[in-house]
Amino acid sequence: MNTAVITGGGSGLGKELAVLLSKKGYHVHLLGRTEQNLKNTALEIKSNGGEATFHSLDLLSYETIQKVAKEVSDRFKIELLVNNAGVGYFGSFTESTDQEMEEMFSTNVFGPIRLTKELLPSLRKHKKSAVLNIISTAGLRGKKHESLYVASKFAFRGWGESLQKEFEGTPPRFINAFMGGMNTPFWDKSDHVGNPEKLRSPSEIAEIIINQYETENEIVIESKK
Template sequence: MKSVVISGGGSGLGKELGALLTNKGTHAILLGRTEKKLIDAVEMIKKNGGEANYYVLDITSHIEVEKTVSEIVKRYDVELLINNAGVGHFGPFLEATNEELLEMFQTNVFGSIYLTKSFLPLFQKNSAGTILNIISTAGLRGKKNEALYVSSKFALRGFSESLQKEYDGDAIRIVNAFMGGMDTPFWDKSDHISDKSRMRTPKEVAKMILEELPVKDEIVIESKKKTSVC
């Protein structure tokens, strides 16, 4: 059975992608820092008849990433890596802390790079494999009170688009997904979004991504807009 590795797989979009992919017969390997969330996600998948397991992993540590990926590739036939893990801090630029800056770049950029670099040799050996980078529309344009978050997403976009050119014509696919804000716990500790009702659910976005994944190398999904009442 083919496997997919999903960072940030214990909640939100990562969890929904795992659930949908296992419904299609793929085995899901969920990565994350919070074991309780990972356990809950795996149990949900198994309850619905899918197959999954998890690894507790801090993707900001290249040593941990290399060790964990080494274990994974020995046991599973991985064909898809989804770099989904991300953190965000929002507000006026001058109020941002250095700790917030480091956390966003270490997770949103370095973590995805570490995982990509660890899995690419396997994909090259197999002459097949797909890397899906979940970037967000913050990687497409600047946004008020999101200077550092947007910067991290632009960096991930630049990395991913460069790999697309490097592996152009190769059997390895690099796919970028740019989606608007979703109604997830991501916003629970922030007042940056006052009305989450206009947002799509993670399940909606996951379905849209997987529908377009086989045929597109760039997927753009804007936030759901409010409908006007006439």
């Protein structure tokens, strides 16, 4: 059975990707901080006949990243890593805080880069391995009142695009996915988006990604007009 590792697999897009990947026959390893959410996703997958394991991981802690990466790669040959977890703080640049900037860059950029580096030796053993980076259309263009989030997503995109070139022809393959707004818990503590219910569902976005990631290196899913 092939193995997939998914950060932020307990909610939103990560959860939907995990469910679909398990249906494709992957044993999915769900990573995140809120154990109850990970557990619920794992239970859902298992009740559908799939295989799932969860691990507590805080992307802000390099030590935890190393520990979880070792735990998974010692026992499994990883075919797919989905760098999905992310946080966003929105509002005017003048009112933004240094702590928000630190947290966004640590979670959206440094965390996934560190995790990928730790899992690379395992990923490189599999001829068809891939790293799927969940970015955002915020990684394609600047947006008002999103400057620091956009900056983190541009950085993540730049890293992914560079590795697409550096690993061309050798595993893993790097895929960058850019999507518009989704109705997920991402907006629970923010009023940046007026009515999140108008946004696309994470299951719709997950389905598009799963249909494309095996053949495309770049997936762009714009918001509905």
